[in-house]
Amino acid sequence: ADAKAGAEKITVCAACHGMDGQSSAPIYPNLAGQSATYLELALKAYRAGERSGGMSAVMTPQATNLTDEDIADMAAYYSQQ
């Protein structure tokens, strides 16, 4: 996983979750300080269609386009914020 590469991949994420992992509104989770392991699991759950309701209408389509490497890089980035 490459956090620097992740920083280049989180432009869309940052609209809600912030560049620094502090979300822009209370309905969105902060990602700063989460483990990369958990962040990967959550993104992969969205990608697999395992989360419905909530913000899944936004998250599932976003996650669908991500490779495992993308997810690892983005998780590395946010876990280090």
Next chain:
Amino acid sequence: ADAKAGAEKITVCAACHGMDGQSSAPIYPNLAGQSATYLELALKAYRAGERSGGMSAVMTPQATNLTDEDIADMAAYYSQQ
């Protein structure tokens, strides 16, 4: 929402998420510092059966037994950690 009441209700949660909202293993999300709004949404999504995969086999049965007041109290507690 009553964070002090929440503190009495999170005994089971704390096994994985910690009394202080710092999880006991990287597969579990930290809850400290999340907004109460997000924590309520996540618990209600589990309660509604909207999350599968991941740790939902644990979370869904736990959430099923919670009232809206329980969820509000527990979310208040963890959001203040």
